[in-house]
Amino acid sequence: MAPNTFKQWTLSDVNGLESLHISSATIPSIINDYDVLVNFHFASLNYRDILIAQGKNSFPLKKGVVPVSDGAGVVVSVGPKVTAFRAGDRVAPTFMRDHIAGPITPAAVLSSLGAVVDGTLREYGVYPEHSLVRIVDSLSLLEASSLPCAGVTAWTSLYGDRRMQPGDVVLTQGTSGVSLFALQLAVAAGATVIATTSSSEKIQLLKSLGATHVLNYSQDKNWGETAKSLTRDGAGVDIVVEVGGASSVRHSLKAVRMGGIISLVGHLDSSEPLDPPFNPIEVLASQATIRAIGVGNRQDFVALMRAIDASHIKPVIDKKVFRMDEAREAYQHMLDRKHLGKVVIDLRSSQQLTG
Structure with missing residues (x-):
């Protein structure tokens, strides 16, 4: 009672x-x-x-x-x-x-x-x-x-309008809840993950979760271009799970392949000024789709639960x-x-x- x-x-x-x-x-x-x-x-x-x-x-x-x-x-x-x-x-x-x-x-x-x-x-x-x-x-x-916010947001970022496919290259940023869930879900689906971090101590964690490459964005000021260079024929990544700020989006636009997707999740760096933002011409040049992610619905949550169970994923x-x-x-x-x-x-x- x-x-x-x-x-x-x-x-x-x-x-x-x-x-x-x-x-x-x-x-x-x-x-x-x-x-x-x-x-x-x-x-x-x-x-x-x-x-x-x-x-x-x-x-x-x-x-x-x-x-x-x-x-x-x-x-x-x-x-x-x-x-x-x-x-x-x-x-x-x-x-x-x-x-x-x-x-x-x-x-x-x-x-x-x-x-x-x-x-x-x-x-x-x-x-x-x-x-x-x-x-x-x-x-x-x-x-x-x-799971309800971070997990479902990661799921929707990968399985939205254009669903992630085995063999895709996914770029995740940092070690937020969304980023770690996205990394784990992408690896479980057979994607290659390029992860970023500003902490050398977190590199091993990201690799232990399945990231193929980890870039330290505090040391590599051109990490978007570096990420692109790590893909096949330098074509660029298929999906970016974008959790940073305005300058982070600029790097994501350099990393994404032509026609790829940038899932815009949030703006974690609240100290970063929004002016000047990225230029619309940069979006046109990339021919990428930038989509805002509003977490997801109950149907998405149920699908996430099933995927986590089937893939034996353990939240960090x-x-x-x-x-x-x-x-x-x-x-x-x-x-x-x-x-x-x-x-x-x-x-x-x-x-x-x-x-």
Whole structure:
């Protein structure tokens, strides 16, 4: 039986990490016909969560929202018309609650967790049946908590309008959650991966995950051209998973083959000025497609789960797992870039069993 109250973090404002506050809330005693009550065991952070807390998120935000989109837990109870889940099932929520299939829409954006809809930085949450995905047996709850945003974004970056093929060359950047998932998924599908990093200490990790080449972009100021030179006949890479900033896109345009794809995921280097941006003429010269990636839908999440299970992929989790009362420290740890892989927060009380 669930307790009457539970702990959760809320975002009172957008003045940075001091806007995060922990409090108690009451578990709903009655849920709708198609709703599912989930006991979250773990939540994991994305760079987006920091931007939201800092007021740098360009999308709508509900005052007092429970932050964080990624998490995993166990079903406690279900509404009378729920057929897909039952008590005891292990589940994770879709990043955009109402984005079930098809292209992204304004309505889907307005259902994003941790911004407009209450997220996962809490012990209990109620979500509609259509927004949850069953976790495969090969993943622990801790590992599965890393998937809803970063994992699905990586999947969509590789399997969007032009699906990655065996033998493709994929360029990934850095060691963010999206980049590491993209590397692992590309290698599992038979692609060759060229990875970049600014840290010599991370080269071995990237190679251990299957990267054929690793470029240190802090030392190689022409890393885009270098990446292109490493491809067959110097034709360029087929897909770039672009997570950097404006100057990073310029290198990606030099690396990509004519007619290739640059999946634009984010702008991790928030300190980088956006002026001057890359020139449209550079895009025309490359004949590449630059596509913005809005994470993905529930259908994508289900496909990712199946691929991870079939390929025996294990998410890369930072060695430091934070307690629930250390959520601010977890945010700071990520902000300071002290992490390697996904930053996870353990939401369980000492009385709860591990999952």
